[in-house]
Amino acid sequence: MRPTVYHIPVCPFSQRLEILLELKGLRKAVAFNVVDITQPRSPELLAKSRGSTALPILETEDGRVVKESLVILGYLEDRFPEPLVAQADPYRRAVENMLIAMEGDVTTAGYRFVMNRDEKSRDQYAAAMEAQYRRLDDFLRWQSPGSTFLFDEFALAEVVFTPLFMRFWFIEYYEGLDIPEELTRLRRWREACVSHPAAQQVTREEVVKLYFDYAMGAGNGALPAGRSVSSFAFKPHWTQRPWPPRQKWGDAATDADLGLN
Amino acid sequence: MRPTVYHIPVCPFSQRLEILLELKGLRKAVAFNVVDITQPRSPELLAKSRGSTALPILETEDGRVVKESLVILGYLEDRFPEPLVAQADPYRRAVENMLIAMEGDVTTAGYRFVMNRDEKSRDQYAAAMEAQYRRLDDFLRWQSPGSTFLFDEFALAEVVFTPLFMRFWFIEYYEGLDIPEELTRLRRWREACVSHPAAQQVTREEVVKLYFDYAMGAGNGALPAGRSVSSFAFKPHWTQRPWPPRQKWGDAATDADLGLN
Numbered sequence: 001m002r003p004t005v006y007h008i009p010v011c012p013f014s015q016r017l018e019i020l021l022e023l024k025g026l027r028k029a030v031a032f033n034v035v036d037i038t039q040p041r042s043p044e045l046l047a048k049s050r051g052s053t054a055l056p057i058l059e060t061e062d063g064r065v066v067k068e069s070l071v072i073l074g075y076l077e078d079r080f081p082e083p084l085v086a087q088a089d090p091y092r093r094a095v096e097n098m099l100i101a102m103e104g105d106v107t108t109a110g111y112r113f114v115m116n117r118d119e120k121s122r123d124q125y126a127a128a129m130e131a132q133y134r135r136l137d138d139f140l141r142w143q144s145p146g147s148t149f150l151f152d153e154f155a156l157a158e159v160v161f162t163p164l165f166m167r168f169w170f171i172e173y174y175e176g177l178d179i180p181e182e183l184t185r186l187r188r189w190r191e192a193c194v195s196h197p198a199a200q201q202v203t204r205e206e207v208v209k210l211y212f213d214y215a216m217g218a219g220n221g222a223l224p225a226g227r228s229v230s231s232f233a234f235k236p237h238w239t240q241r242p243w244p245p246r247q248k249w250g251d252a253a254t255d256a257d258l259g260l261n
Numbered sequence: 262m263r264p265t266v267y268h269i270p271v272c273p274f275s276q277r278l279e280i281l282l283e284l285k286g287l288r289k290a291v292a293f294n295v296v297d298i299t300q301p302r303s304p305e306l307l308a309k310s311r312g313s314t315a316l317p318i319l320e321t322e323d324g325r326v327v328k329e330s331l332v333i334l335g336y337l338e339d340r341f342p343e344p345l346v347a348q349a350d351p352y353r354r355a356v357e358n359m360l361i362a363m364e365g366d367v368t369t370a371g372y373r374f375v376m377n378r379d380e381k382s383r384d385q386y387a388a389a390m391e392a393q394y395r396r397l398d399d400f401l402r403w404q405s406p407g408s409t410f411l412f413d414e415f416a417l418a419e420v421v422f423t424p425l426f427m428r429f430w431f432i433e434y435y436e437g438l439d440i441p442e443e444l445t446r447l448r449r450w451r452e453a454c455v456s457h458p459a460a461q462q463v464t465r466e467e468v469v470k471l472y473f474d475y476a477m478g479a480g481n482g483a484l485p486a487g488r489s490v491s492s493f494a495f496k497p498h499w500t501q502r503p504w505p506p507r508q509k510w511g512d513a514a515t516d517a518d519l520g521l522n
Contacts, residue, residue, distance in 0.1 A: 067359055071358040075354070090336055094339075098332050
């Protein structure tokens with residue numbers, strides 16, 4: 001019996017847990033159980049999560065539950081402390097935690113942007129996203145101007161942000177916005193994060209194809225109007241489908257356009 | 262030379278740090294420097310905070326800066342680990358952190374509610390506040406049905422939430438809303454929190470008087486229309502002023518009504 005994580009396919013918050021375990025050489029210490037979000041949640045799972053549909057959750061060997069990816073990361077660090085991925089020095093740990101404290105706003109800006117369905121508001125969402133990129137760049141220049149990672153190597157801050165950088169491939173694809181060129185410190189960090197060997201659980205193609213419905217404003221396995229198969233469906237497998245149209249406005253792609261039937 | 266916290270008067274986030282240090286018997290290990298928020302921030306302070314006006318910040322003995330109250334709490338725990346206030350057991354620590362992860366939404370609901378200036382939206386804000394109270398009560402019933410505190414004693418979750426319970430005296434006073442009677446588990450927790458000896462840095466009278474301007478929609482030392490002295494002013498001292506009117510709608514109280522001139 002191992003701790004079990006319940007998660008949705010390509011979930012960035014669950015990928016954090018996988019990366020952390022990879023860094024510890026303990027990927028197999030935890031079972032990962034994919035939930036099909038195109039179906040209603042099972043009563044068993046809702047009982048575990050105390051009625052919430054938010055995932056991932058971790059179930060311990062004796063049936064107790066931990067929610068919230070950052071809390072689960074801390075739990076895994078405490079349970080499997082060798083090697084510790086978080087900083088050990090108090091000040092370095094504080095710097096790491098200040099950066100991690102910014103992840104919520106970054107996540108919100110990115111997901112709101114890709115899910116926005118009001119074309120007139122597009123530039124406003126783009127500006128909010130850029131503002132988050134600028135904050136991150138400024139933080140890195142403040143605390144770590146000369147490095148690539150926040151400190152010497154890929155560590156806890158990188159575990160938290162790398163899955164977001166990878167999901168935000170959907171922003172570059174569907175919204176045409178990338179980290180501005182002049183934010184060279186942030187770009188250097190992002191580049192090193194997404195190419196790190198411990199963080200290769202997903203590919204750009206997979207993210208772009210599966211998250212197509214988000215660009216249509218439908219999150220968490222909901223179906224966009226006029227469609228009958230979710231872009232998160234397990235079949236047809238994403239490797240068997242064409243790349244979706246980049247254009248999120250105008251006529252929406254059909255199941256057939258997306259290779260979903 | 263000691264670490265120095267810069268904070269605004271009666272700031273709940275700064276009170277967290279004071280409570281933590283009290284529990285450790287180390288209140289004097291950190292200097293607390295009150296910033297007059299009725300005046301513009303000094304360039305020196307803005308340089309320390311990297312341009313942000315958010316407080317508290319902690320400056321270390323060698324001039325490095327830590328921001329965000331939860332991050333500062335972690336830093337103080339790491340710097341002064343005896344006694345540790347956070348849970349030591351990994352699962353208990355996870356439970357504590359799940360509860361602490363709810364503080365952001367609770368804070369937002371309370372502050373938005375008291376600062377709302379649209380009377381027609383009042384019930385909507387009240388419902389949002391009650392929803393937060395219900396989430397907290399449900400969490401405590403889930404993880405700790407039989408206790409008073411989350412675990413055996415006043416610990417890190419209590420450090421985080423007690424200052425909010427105390428600030429929300431402004432909700433009971435200006436909005437007439439308290440934790441609903443039936444949320445007995447949450448009420449039991451709140452009662453034990455606000456009466457704990459380590460958490461007596463502020464009084465209800467002080468909170469109600471200083472935060473009057475928040476009820477007028479003016480936060481962070483800003484002046485409500487028609488007023489010339491902030492309710493956060495150091496003089497006249499709050500003990501010398503009358504209790505403000507509970508009525509936040511209709512004719513606004515003047516400087517004279519508030520004993521501010």
